[in-house]
Amino acid sequence: MDVNEASADIIGGAHAKVKHDSAVRHVTGRAVFIDDIPSLPGVLEAVFVISPYAYAKIVSIDISKAKAIDGVHEVLMAEDIPGQNDIAPVFKNEPVLASEVAEYAGHPVALVVAEKYDIAFHAAKEVIVQYKVLQPILSVEEALKKKEYTYPPQIIERGDPIGAINLAAQKISGEIACGGQDHFYLEGQIALAQPGEETDMIVYCSTQHPTEAQHGVSKVLGIPINEVTIEVRRMGGAFGGKESQSTIIAAAAALAAAKTKRPVKIRLRRDDDMVITGKRHDFEFKYVVGIDDDGRIEGIDLDMAMRSGNVADLSPGVLARALCHGDNCYYLPNVRLNGYPCKTNTVSNTAFRGFGAPQGMLAIEVVIEHIARELDKSVDEIRAINYYGTSERNVTPYGQVVKDNIIVELTDRLASEIDYEERKADIEKFNADHLTLKKGIALMPVKFGISFNAPHLNQAGALVHVYTDGSVHLNHGGTEMGQGLFIKVAQVVASVFQIDINNIKISATRTDKVPNTSATAASAGSDLNGMAAFNASEIIKGRMTGIAAKHFDVLDSEVEFRQNRIYAGNESISFAELAQMTWAERVSLSATGYYKTPDIYWDPKKLKGNPFYYFTYGACVSEVIIDTLTGESRVLRADMLQDCGKSLNPTVDYGQIEGAFVQGMGWLTSEELVWDDQGRLLTHGPSTYKIPGSRDVPPEFNIHILEDAPNRFPTIFRSKAVGEPPLMLAISVWLAIRDAVARIGEGRLMPNLNAPATPEAILMAINDTRQRARK
Ligand code: MTE
Numbered sequence: 220m221d222v223n224e225a226s227a228d229i230i231g232g233a234h235a236k237v238k239h240d241s242a243v244r245h246v247t248g249r250a251v252f253i254d255d256i257p258s259l260p261g262v263l264e265a266v267f268v269i270s271p272y273a274y275a276k277i278v279s280i281d282i283s284k285a286k287a288i289d290g291v292h293e294v295l296m297a298e299d300i301p302g303q304n305d306i307a308p309v310f311k312n313e314p315v316l317a318s319e320v321a322e323y324a325g326h327p328v329a330l331v332v333a334e335k336y337d338i339a340f341h342a343a344k345e346v347i348v349q350y351k352v353l354q355p356i357l358s359v360e361e362a363l364k365k366k367e368y369t370y371p372p373q374i375i376e377r378g379d380p381i382g383a384i385n386l387a388a389q390k391i392s393g394e395i396a397c398g399g400q401d402h403f404y405l406e407g408q409i410a411l412a413q414p415g416e417e418t419d420m421i422v423y424c425s426t427q428h429p430t431e432a433q434h435g436v437s438k439v440l441g442i443p444i445n446e447v448t449i450e451v452r453r454m455g456g457a458f459g460g461k462e463s464q465s466t467i468i469a470a471a472a473a474l475a476a477a478k479t480k481r482p483v484k485i486r487l488r489r490d491d492d493m494v495i496t497g498k499r500h501d502f503e504f505k506y507v508v509g510i511d512d513d514g515r516i517e518g519i520d521l522d523m524a525m526r527s528g529n530v531a532d533l534s535p536g537v538l539a540r541a542l543c544h545g546d547n548c549y550y551l552p553n554v555r556l557n558g559y560p561c562k563t564n565t566v567s568n569t570a571f572r573g574f575g576a577p578q579g580m581l582a583i584e585v586v587i588e589h590i591a592r593e594l595d596k597s598v599d600e601i602r603a604i605n606y607y608g609t610s611e612r613n614v615t616p617y618g619q620v621v622k623d624n625i626i627v628e629l630t631d632r633l634a635s636e637i638d639y640e641e642r643k644a645d646i647e648k649f650n651a652d653h654l655t656l657k658k659g660i661a662l663m664p665v666k667f668g669i670s671f672n673a674p675h676l677n678q679a680g681a682l683v684h685v686y687t688d689g690s691v692h693l694n695h696g697g698t699e700m701g702q703g704l705f706i707k708v709a710q711v712v713a714s715v716f717q718i719d720i721n722n723i724k725i726s727a728t729r730t731d732k733v734p735n736t737s738a739t740a741a742s743a744g745s746d747l748n749g750m751a752a753f754n755a756s757e758i759i760k761g762r763m764t765g766i767a768a769k770h771f772d773v774l775d776s777e778v779e780f781r782q783n784r785i786y787a788g789n790e791s792i793s794f795a796e797l798a799q800m801t802w803a804e805r806v807s808l809s810a811t812g813y814y815k816t817p818d819i820y821w822d823p824k825k826l827k828g829n830p831f832y833y834f835t836y837g838a839c840v841s842e843v844i845i846d847t848l849t850g851e852s853r854v855l856r857a858d859m860l861q862d863c864g865k866s867l868n869p870t871v872d873y874g875q876i877e878g879a880f881v882q883g884m885g886w887l888t889s890e891e892l893v894w895d896d897q898g899r900l901l902t903h904g905p906s907t908y909k910i911p912g913s914r915d916v917p918p919e920f921n922i923h924i925l926e927d928a929p930n931r932f933p934t935i936f937r938s939k940a941v942g943e944p945p946l947m948l949a950i951s952v953w954l955a956i957r958d959a960v961a962r963i964g965e966g967r968l969m970p971n972l973n974a975p976a977t978p979e980a981i982l983m984a985i986n987d988t989r990q991r992a993r994k
């Protein structure tokens with residue numbers, strides 16, 4: 220079958236609008252999450268003992284009192300680890316349990332294993348740890364000043380930025396910051412480890428990265444990788460939070476299971492989950508930009524300082540992506556992007572939907588806004604003259620040529636469909652007529668690179684079996700976190716065999732079925748695993764074709780798989796009959812498939828290359844209203860147009876766009892992480908940390924998938940990745956709030972408003988703008 224096109228005369232083939240395979244199970248409670256697996260005999264539960272200090276030397280740990288408690292089986296410390304106390308995903312020396320120093324308030328220092336959760340929970344308080352408190356670094360600013368990094372700063376540079384800025388007609392500089400974000404997945408971090416024969420270990424773990432969990436368990440237990448199996452059927456949300464952080468839970472559960480020879484479950488309660496595990500990186504930006512009289516950027520020097528936290532974790536990838544999206548849709552001829560991974564005594568930050576790109580894009584959007592305000596022009600005009608070209612001005616700061624640029628067409632189409640110019644005029648009028656309430660509006664264009672920055676991660680495997688009754692078993696290295704990957708890959712297999720989707724059994728991800736996998740991340744899950752499953756299915760189909768040709772006595776090329784049957788001229792047999800026949804002929808009905816993304820390369824030292832196979836585009840216009848007396852804001856309307864290529868499943872993609880936008884809105888408006896002056900997280904539950912609710916969804920919420928836009932690069936059936944890009948469309952909400960605040964100062968003053976734009980922050984920005992406007 221041609222990978223460029225899928226025919227559509229079966230139920231649930233590629234491009235069909237089929238619902239998520241678990242939709243009914245999700246809403247009826249029949250979907251099995253790890254905590255729903257029937258309790259194993261003798262299962263124990265474990266709870267972490269965590270450091271109350273942001274930075275402290277661990278002087279001694281006295282476990283005797285805790286261990287004496289009825290029902291407590293073990294209290295484990297770093298010294299009990301038989302292998303290496305290291306689960307670093309990129310570098311080294313990132314411990315499961317702190318040994319000599321605790322580096323953030325919440326750092327696990329011991330693990331109490333007991334008959335029941337409540338016993339472990341209370342016994343954890345009886346573990347007496349003596350600390351010598353040290354002076355922590357709690358802010359990005361301080362880490363920058365002291366040059367404390369988790370790894371060396373990273374720079375992308377092209378041309379002569381400083382020279383260009385100095386020669387430019389105008390020079391503008393400024394600062395902006397954005398906050399972090401907790402993943403707030405519905406299902407918290409969880410792992411259930413079950414010891415097997417000798418040192419074998421199987422761990423059911425809510426993870427986006429079973430292979431890395433497998434490596435973590437193998438390292439910590441000091442056993443070969445082939446003795447460890449990780450299984451995950453589905454996650455109750457992950458959003459990047461279970462890419463590396465889940466390894467801590469898997470490794471700790473496996474350690475406890477190995478020690479007690481009993482199954483052990485670790486399920487973090489919400490407060491512990493929020494305190495112990497990493498989040499989206501908050502960033503501080505500084506920029507100097509040189510422009511010509513029209514506002515075209517000639518040179519830019521942009522600092523991006525991220526809160527890496529106590530260790531590097533995935534910060535290298537996140538920072539690389541932030542730097543690679545510091546251009547968003549704009550051509551920056553002379554450019555220096557300086558990335559600083561600041562080491563602080565706060566939890567190590569990690570992957571979160573967008574993986575640094577939202578932060579990088581937010582910064583350049585503020586630069587664009589600043590140019591507009593300085594020149595008293597519209598932001599959209601400044602955007603337009605700085606957009607990447609198609610045949611010139613089309614090379615990114617990291618050296619990749621943008622070959623599939625559709626941003627101008629896409630934003631024009633959106634603007635004309637929603638009468639953007641008229642609505643801007645209406646808002647002017649509204650604001651002239653209203654003193655207390657002010658409206659704002661903004662467009663956000665998005666260009667997002669698809670592929671992991673590190674080329675070696677862009678590979679995937681699949682395992683497909685056809686059984687003699689014609690039913691198909693599907694397995695691949697991707698994981699399901701609610702994003703609909705499993706149904707999309709099943710649709711691909713259905714299309715190859717031309718059989719209805721209900722014939723395909725979706726199965727749990729397991730490291731012993733498909734080995735050496737990448738994390739399901741970077742939105743590349745369906746691109747990679749879809750193609751691997753396609754390749755596996757094609758192999759089996761090729762063999763079955765040979766059997767059919769022999770049966771019908773025709774050439775292979777005369778055999779056609781169509782509507783659940785196999786045809787040769789006027790004759791046909793069912794798919795099941797052919798499966799049975801193939802088996803009887805002693806031909807294998809099982810195959811593995813493999814795929815690697817072509818044409819990508821990356822020089823991690825120079826930060827140059829062609830890291831992305833293609834780009835995906837989107838645009839959104841948001842209209843907001845703010846109350847200048849209270850600082851409250853409301854999104855009145857959002858219209859978005861998202862490029863999904865030739866969507867594998869518009870129903871699933873629609874949900875992804877909707878969810879990503881609302882999650883992005885939360886990041887930028889209501890979700891605020893607050894630490895006290897000792898570095899303790901104060902917002903560790905829903906009472907103090909406000910994720911968006913159903914009533915925060917804009918009353919007018921129009922989502923459109925760009926029609927007739929197959930991927931220009933050959934991906935699985937010309938689809939495009941969709942998981943992360945629409946999150947960045949929500950930056951339009953934040954920009955619109957800034958626009959509303961700026962109306963107080965007649966639009967020329969840059970509002971002093973960082974993200975998140977909480978009511979407090981908006982109110983302060985309003986008062987600040989008012990005061991400056993009077994001067
Ligand atoms: N959608 C749901 N429902 N739950 C999630 O956890 N994670 C997002 C996105 N959509 C997520 C989600 C993130 S961070 C990524 S990278 C992609 O899904 C991963 O899946 P994909 O590669 O299959 O798109």
Ligand code: MOS
Pocket residue numbers: 427458459460462570571572573574739740741742943
């Ligand atoms: Mo997504 S942040 O790449 O897991």
